[in-house]
Amino acid sequence: MINNIKVGIVGGAGYTGGELLRILIHHPLVDIVFVHSSSNAGNKVFEVHTDLLGDTDLVFSSHFNAPIDVLFMCVGHGDAKKFLEANPEFLNNNHLKIIDLSQDFRTETNAFVYGLPELKRDKIKAATRIANPGCFATAIQLSLLPLASKHLLKDEIHIAATTGSTGAGQSLAATSHFTWRNNNLSVYKAFEHQHLKEITQSIVSLEPNFNQSINFIPYRGAFARGIMASVYTKSDLSLQQAKALYQTYYASHPFTHISDKNIDLKQVVNTNKCILYVEKNGNNLLLLSIIDNLAKGASGQAVQNMNLIFGLEETTGLKLKPVGF
């Protein structure tokens, strides 16, 4: 690649927009052409994402400067579809790559490729439109893909997963009020979380006969970043076989790792990594899966997809320093 990738962002004032900016401003092969925000047009980016003071002088724009090579859509669920309908020049431009972080195009009854590199890396490389996966969906799928790839999901799947507050976005709400959420824990959308659709779609794409229940209890946790999922199902695999399966499946994937030791959420915060831990108890195979919901669960994975589309090393600009604590 001779020239830098020219990037446009819509919805740049929200959480995924901010995280995308945090990553892209230090990406060595990217030029940010515009960051669109209807609510913040004219304001400096660091006035909204205040941790970027000193890192960038970008200003939110009210229009779409051209030309760009790739458009990231960081608008709310439902708004991505509306945006593209209202601005047909983007979908009409066959040279333009589009990476949508909303859930609007994740069900593959359209021209968008589901952007989970550990599942569809080759298709992503050839794609022009990407539907970036959901955060819970990423953590959970990465714990199940190796089994599905060998048609080994033969029983019900039981999942508890906890998300940080950034998963709920920037808008003020009772369940994101500090006084309420601090030191608290709660369950929502039990068995009915919207990410179950894309999870099932991916499993069935690998294991077409899969027709088991996926029982998913989502939790709201008292932390800002991260998702931990515990996932178990009955399996005939020994622990050794299971670990070998996971090691093999992810051997060529630079961001997903199998830990020999038990894991904890903060190992991945502020990184694009997913770390998995495999345990066997009786006939239960347990997978623990951790990601940063804003990075691998959203904007980091979006950049990973961009790297793949443009033929860059998959990890370019994504070797992020973990926060650790």
Added chain:
Amino acid sequence: MINNIKVGIVGGAGYTGGELLRILIHHPLVDIVFVHSSSNAGNKVFEVHTDLLGDTDLVFSSHFNAPIDVLFMCVGHGDAKKFLEANPEFLNNNHLKIIDLSQDFRTETNAFVYGLPELKRDKIKAATRIANPGCFATAIQLSLLPLASKHLLKDEIHIAATTGSTGAGQSLAATSHFTWRNNNLSVYKAFEHQHLKEITQSIVSLEPNFNQSINFIPYRGAFARGIMASVYTKSDLSLQQAKALYQTYYASHPFTHISDKNIDLKQVVNTNKCILYVEKNGNNLLLLSIIDNLAKGASGQAVQNMNLIFGLEETTGLKLKPVGF
């Protein structure tokens, strides 16, 4: 006292209203006659203050049942004055005691007694209208009253104090969003916090010649309950003299204690206590002061004032189990 005290509450759906209810429903000598809330009339109290499920079947009312012996006003700053103007029957009722938790009547140019028992216990006992002190104001005054009482505040006073998120009330705001406030720290209203007025008023009432600056840096902390203040000023007192002064001043006050060891905020959370710690370094006399902003800093102190007015033991209903952790 033969009959229980008949209590009415206005503004019962907010934080101080909720805390007042948590205390009063177990107070052995109180009957709650009504809990008024314009926004929640008809709802059960435990539907708003959900931790009271199982403790009370009270329902928020839209009107003011009579008769009552005491009215607690837990409405916002500015609204207490408006409420009393719009409902003149309360101020016109000379038999009715009124305890206002807002700041509307704290400047004593009116008929309200400033309800800090450690300063004005005898006046409170004889009062019919009480202006309950502010939370920062309570923590800071309790660290200074003994010195002021002996006319020993002779130099500038330097204060840093940090409040929990409940101090900002129930309304949603950027600075009370969990994602923002978690693990964060920030300064606001430096040198200009509105509680400086009532602090100065109290000091001058004890030490009329006091004319020094009170430099107060208020912080927002990443916890829900509590205030810790560090307060220092130059003093000729030895450590021993200072401790003796504080021990003597508070000897008859059941909620304010001097600790021989260094203190930490959680020692007082969920109690009506104030704990003080005294240190001397060179000519600097340092006072650390901790309270629970909703209890001793608001609703607990309001009940303490009620106890005093009605001739009860000051601690009745206020021997609260600390949360400790």
Added chain:
Amino acid sequence: MINNIKVGIVGGAGYTGGELLRILIHHPLVDIVFVHSSSNAGNKVFEVHTDLLGDTDLVFSSHFNAPIDVLFMCVGHGDAKKFLEANPEFLNNNHLKIIDLSQDFRTETNAFVYGLPELKRDKIKAATRIANPGCFATAIQLSLLPLASKHLLKDEIHIAATTGSTGAGQSLAATSHFTWRNNNLSVYKAFEHQHLKEITQSIVSLEPNFNQSINFIPYRGAFARGIMASVYTKSDLSLQQAKALYQTYYASHPFTHISDKNIDLKQVVNTNKCILYVEKNGNNLLLLSIIDNLAKGASGQAVQNMNLIFGLEETTGLKLKPVGF
């Protein structure tokens, strides 16, 4: 009851000992005769449990003052048995009631009654030795007892439950280091938590044919107090039937409540309550259960048992102000 209950405590310097003291010092019908601590003999209680400064002048003792009516054992797991062997005068005293908070006597192959009032209130009233339930065990059993009582547990049970850091006790450990645990989440002892024994024992006592797996994933949460469990199993009951079953089962139990609305952990912190929430999705019956691990999960329940043994109102001294936030 004419005379107060005379109480002795061994292991008073630990977390459950401290919590027991927080409750008992304000219990209206108790005299604390001694608080034994080998490590802290001679120290004031408030020097260890520093939030009790101003509440008590008790001193840890190195010996066992007599006479007492009830002995609370707050020592570590394994140490309760050793203590009673080394001090045979306690077990030999038939007039003495013993309430053990460790797990040493919870398997009922001995003279101890398992002290879960919602399961064995009548036996507890007649007992002289009580094995107080574990914290996870309490939260989980209360979510299952109504079903077991009607022999309706017919399928596997799936549990995820998260405990606060106080569940791990006072000793310093890597997993209780603030830097590590803050904003973190982790799984431990998956499928193998020691409380599964007492849970199974109680279920089988109600539903003798129960032989299903209980799959329990315990989590360490980033908060100090509380346990939330999500528990589901297949059931033919409608939501209405399930709620009616739970309402009926707990109608006479003053601390366990069914919420019509979804719940969150902080509703019960610093109380002796358990709040349950029932949901039905497809054939899955979901129970959410919340307790304070140190109160209903340990010392509060121990006092509840004491109240029952001595014929007091079950709630005496246990109407605790929730911390709420």
Added chain:
Amino acid sequence: MINNIKVGIVGGAGYTGGELLRILIHHPLVDIVFVHSSSNAGNKVFEVHTDLLGDTDLVFSSHFNAPIDVLFMCVGHGDAKKFLEANPEFLNNNHLKIIDLSQDFRTETNAFVYGLPELKRDKIKAATRIANPGCFATAIQLSLLPLASKHLLKDEIHIAATTGSTGAGQSLAATSHFTWRNNNLSVYKAFEHQHLKEITQSIVSLEPNFNQSINFIPYRGAFARGIMASVYTKSDLSLQQAKALYQTYYASHPFTHISDKNIDLKQVVNTNKCILYVEKNGNNLLLLSIIDNLAKGASGQAVQNMNLIFGLEETTGLKLKPVGF
């Protein structure tokens, strides 16, 4: 520079060692030759710093591989001096650069240059031995250097500053126990913190006649990373003059920025930045200063010093993605 810088680290298993590794493994011009740890020799680095799983295969060594260009010492206070005495080959090697993160050489009565680039960039560039500043000392000095440079510190200085738990290091202690520290706040070493020495030394180096008191109240905060300091002193400067002074002083320094708006701690977490905010109230000039204690307050600044010594761009490897939340 043609060859990468060859780096050796001693004390690599502690917090500053881990943070140094997090930064250096992605530094484009560094080869890590050895990471010494007496306690962890033979273990993989990611077994201790578990967030580095997938980022590095480095193994802790028990010996010092040669040759290296620079030695980072991340051992405890007092141990750096002992280490160099026990291993004289390091100090005897005139070609070797040494950067010590302990406080052992910060008082400049030795051959070590105090490594605060905003104060001594030119000396650092020419140095072979660097004493890296303390974390509180960095935050506080950066708020005062511009005034001292113009001899404008003419009155007492009043400081409250709060540190995260990582400032206390990895060892387990009562004040770093999660149960204790969560939601808590406490003061320690009031007026006596050891960093006052290096702060005074730097101020006097710029303003030799400075002889005022620096009153410093250090706080322990309930977060893992970061320091916020509020610093005020009397000043004749207008707000505009003060801001201009700070803007000018830091114009050429890439990591220290002046914010026009009020700031909060998380703006700098996981970055090497210091952000300052200037306010004027009456004759009080207030400076707020925020840094990440492990980055700009320790390991990030150490790498900044390395960059300067070896003639690299000062920001090389230090454009870190902020965690933001």
